[in-house]
Amino acid sequence: MTPDRSPGHPAGGLISPAENTWCPGCGNFSIQHMMKSAVAELSEEEGIPLENFVLLGGIGCHGKLADYLNVNSLYAIHGRSVPAATGIRLANPDLKVICHVGDGDIYAEGLDHLIFAAKRNSDITVIVHDNRVYGLTTGQYTPTSPAGFRGRSTPGGITEHPLNPLGLMLAAGATYIARGYTKKIRHLKDLFKEAIMHRGFSFVDVLQICATYFNLTDYYNEHAYEIPAGEVDTGRFESALGKIREWDYDREAPIPLGTFYSVEKPVYEEKFQVLAADRSERRALVRKVVEEWR
Amino acid sequence: MAEYSVLIGGKAGEGINTAGLSIAGLFSRLGYRTYMYFDYPSLIRGGHNFAIVRAADRAIGAHRTPVDVLLAFDQNSIENHRQKIHDGTTVVHDASQVVRGEGYGLPLDDIVKEENAPPITKNSAMLGALARVAGIGREVLEDVLRGSVPAKHLEANLRVAGRGYDAVEEVFTVKRGDAPAFPVLTGNEAAGLGLVHGGLGTYVAYPMTPSSSLLHFLANRAEDLSVKVIHPENEISVILMALGLAYAGEKTAVGTSGGGFCLMTEGLSLAGMSEIPVTIVMGQRPGPSTGLPTYTSQTELHFVLNAGQGEFPRLVVAPGDLEETYAWSAAALMLSWRYQVPAIVLTDKTLAEGAYSFDLGSITPPPDREPVLWDGAGEYRRYVRTEDGVSPLAFPGREGAIVKATSYAHDEAGFTTEKPVEARELQEKLLRKGESLKAELAAYPTVKTYGARDAGTTIVCWGSQKWVCIEAAEEFGARVVQPLVLSPFPTRQWKETMIGAGKVVCVENNATGQLGRLLRQQGFDPGRPILKYDGRPFAVDELTARLGEVFA
Numbered sequence: 001m002t003p004d005r006s007p008g009h010p011a012g013g014l015i016s017p018a019e020n021t022w023c024p025g026c027g028n029f030s031i032q033h034m035m036k037s038a039v040a041e042l043s044e045e046e047g048i049p050l051e052n053f054v055l056l057g058g059i060g061c062h063g064k065l066a067d068y069l070n071v072n073s074l075y076a077i078h079g080r081s082v083p084a085a086t087g088i089r090l091a092n093p094d095l096k097v098i099c100h101v102g103d104g105d106i107y108a109e110g111l112d113h114l115i116f117a118a119k120r121n122s123d124i125t126v127i128v129h130d131n132r133v134y135g136l137t138t139g140q141y142t143p144t145s146p147a148g149f150r151g152r153s154t155p156g157g158i159t160e161h162p163l164n165p166l167g168l169m170l171a172a173g174a175t176y177i178a179r180g181y182t183k184k185i186r187h188l189k190d191l192f193k194e195a196i197m198h199r200g201f202s203f204v205d206v207l208q209i210c211a212t213y214f215n216l217t218d219y220y221n222e223h224a225y226e227i228p229a230g231e232v233d234t235g236r237f238e239s240a241l242g243k244i245r246e247w248d249y250d251r252e253a254p255i256p257l258g259t260f261y262s263v264e265k266p267v268y269e270e271k272f273q274v275l276a277a278d279r280s281e282r283r284a285l286v287r288k289v290v291e292e293w294r
Numbered sequence: 295m296a297e298y299s300v301l302i303g304g305k306a307g308e309g310i311n312t313a314g315l316s317i318a319g320l321f322s323r324l325g326y327r328t329y330m331y332f333d334y335p336s337l338i339r340g341g342h343n344f345a346i347v348r349a350a351d352r353a354i355g356a357h358r359t360p361v362d363v364l365l366a367f368d369q370n371s372i373e374n375h376r377q378k379i380h381d382g383t384t385v386v387h388d389a390s391q392v393v394r395g396e397g398y399g400l401p402l403d404d405i406v407k408e409e410n411a412p413p414i415t416k417n418s419a420m421l422g423a424l425a426r427v428a429g430i431g432r433e434v435l436e437d438v439l440r441g442s443v444p445a446k447h448l449e450a451n452l453r454v455a456g457r458g459y460d461a462v463e464e465v466f467t468v469k470r471g472d473a474p475a476f477p478v479l480t481g482n483e484a485a486g487l488g489l490v491h492g493g494l495g496t497y498v499a500y501p502m503t504p505s506s507s508l509l510h511f512l513a514n515r516a517e518d519l520s521v522k523v524i525h526p527e528n529e530i531s532v533i534l535m536a537l538g539l540a541y542a543g544e545k546t547a548v549g550t551s552g553g554g555f556c557l558m559t560e561g562l563s564l565a566g567m568s569e570i571p572v573t574i575v576m577g578q579r580p581g582p583s584t585g586l587p588t589y590t591s592q593t594e595l596h597f598v599l600n601a602g603q604g605e606f607p608r609l610v611v612a613p614g615d616l617e618e619t620y621a622w623s624a625a626a627l628m629l630s631w632r633y634q635v636p637a638i639v640l641t642d643k644t645l646a647e648g649a650y651s652f653d654l655g656s657i658t659p660p661p662d663r664e665p666v667l668w669d670g671a672g673e674y675r676r677y678v679r680t681e682d683g684v685s686p687l688a689f690p691g692r693e694g695a696i697v698k699a700t701s702y703a704h705d706e707a708g709f710t711t712e713k714p715v716e717a718r719e720l721q722e723k724l725l726r727k728g729e730s731l732k733a734e735l736a737a738y739p740t741v742k743t744y745g746a747r748d749a750g751t752t753i754v755c756w757g758s759q760k761w762v763c764i765e766a767a768e769e770f771g772a773r774v775v776q777p778l779v780l781s782p783f784p785t786r787q788w789k790e791t792m793i794g795a796g797k798v799v800c801v802e803n804n805a806t807g808q809l810g811r812l813l814r815q816q817g818f819d820p821g822r823p824i825l826k827y828d829g830r831p832f833a834v835d836e837l838t839a840r841l842g843e844v845f846a
Contacts, residue, residue: 067698067710073708075702075710086535087544090544091495092542092690279492282494282519289519290477
């Protein structure tokens, strides 16, 4: 299973032999293939060795991507891949750490971790497979399902309104915020590459089609548009916020796609980087601490 | 045995813990072994804090009820401890606070005012008074202050200490002991140093008594020890960060207490399935729920033995003093990496926050154990089946390796599988590691004994209650048996040790006899339980009385 690194097809060997069990028409295929291409292209263009990419998955249909790509992966538990990603980045600054998470996974079960990773500007990338429904547990509402959504746990329809995850991330301190759509794959791949190369916490909410439980293809095709160049000043909080508020995941409105916010801030993991020593050096330090105890 | 007990009490925020450590330092400087029990309620200012410092001319690790000197900053410090005062007790009190005082009254408000010193220096006045009462020379007192007070506050402390010294009279004379001046450390500090000995690179924790002081200690000494110290948003994040760090090759430990450990259990189970090593320092305190947050218990033995869904091996060790805490924290970290299992160092408030003379030189360090690393040959498979169940490690960033770790049942390469044969083989592989770990531990001191083999009476105990049992056992000529490893249980060593045990009692700080229950599960008779579950550890005299009821 060594990746094929022939220059003609850099991405070919990145698909693993694991049997793919997503439903036909699932939006996850687009995310998988665009991440595969993003990794392959960044490896070529930026000279990042393929072994320096690490993917994480939560639990949900999205998480299977960890099995389906032939890249280092930690297929973690529901809602908890983000702190593990920060741990990986803390251990090795050369790694490009990419968290694939679901909307139920990270906006419900693991929201605290997402907010804190943004707050501390952890140098990781979070890609949310936001299909706005639980797939693997067969069709319940998630934090981004629209009001009135009838799921198997809420047959009468939900009365609560969805979170706007982009607004949440902006408030929390994320330094890169974008939205993609699984039917605009080239655009999606470019967002992935931009997010991975961003220094600091990067966040991409991907509107993903769930072919079985919540197929919004027509709705998205009708409303989604790529933000024209110059329409948002991605270095300005207020400009980003205005654009983020154009659609609230609830009412009918145009759905902007693209980068909303991108700024530089100190990276969380960097201040820990100097503290490294081998075991025998540390033992000498222990003896010194005890000898000089006060 | 020459021994002295000093109680110092006052309100929270007055530095009672630090003052107690200075008293321990004073006796340590004179060549005595010391132990300090620190008792405090869960509040920041006010209430009643006290420390009992006991010094002896041999190793100790428990307190006695009667005290020789009582240093009282307030009325409560006398009233709450009436039963500890006897005819020979010298009481020194702060005359500015105590209305119904006895013994020597020091006008501490006036003293610090006259010396133009900050209020916290009142502790030094008490230390000075203690030194004089105990016939300890002024130079030893000043030496201790020089060793513990930061330079810019030293002069004020020396002046105030001198006032305390001059205000009282010599009552008895502490002779110089033979022991070297050992440093006085807490169990948490010994655990931190032991983890570093074992190769710790990063410590991750969320504050929770009684483990917070381990987080504070390592954070304060992070540069001196070259370790990263991280405090994330909650204990779930703590253990997941630790697993991320370890997946990428960093030796990592976490620390918590029962409530935090509850939150860690899904991460613990992930560690079990993904075979990512992690060491957990679990400081017990009384529950259920918030319970008695700043007090002690031995109530989480079965919790840590069984925590986490599914069946996977784990190492659980329960050290009983600083030297064991140091050695077994190091061993736990190394064995966790050698066998890719979670390791739990089970302490409690008594050990974690209690202070003891620390003799680093007396420790037999555990064998150096290295993780099994991939040799780079062929295709890397993270979970390749092996005889001892341990699959060689590679870390992301390693050329030629694709490292796939997972929470799902998986094949050798790390891909999800739901096939029955692979599921069974995976389960057997995990359990095989437990057997391999158990076999290795046969060469470790997993069960320790104190006293004569043919004593005919045996006191079984674990963790922090070791030393109180050793001392109480002497009154009856009984033998003490202490399991250091609780999982995988050292069945053979236990069986051999207990041959001819005679009458057996099992001493524990809990209400249901948790070690007793474990022994019964293993097919052994735990004897008669002697239990204490009021949040306080046994005092030597208290345990002696309880044992007397059984052994009489």
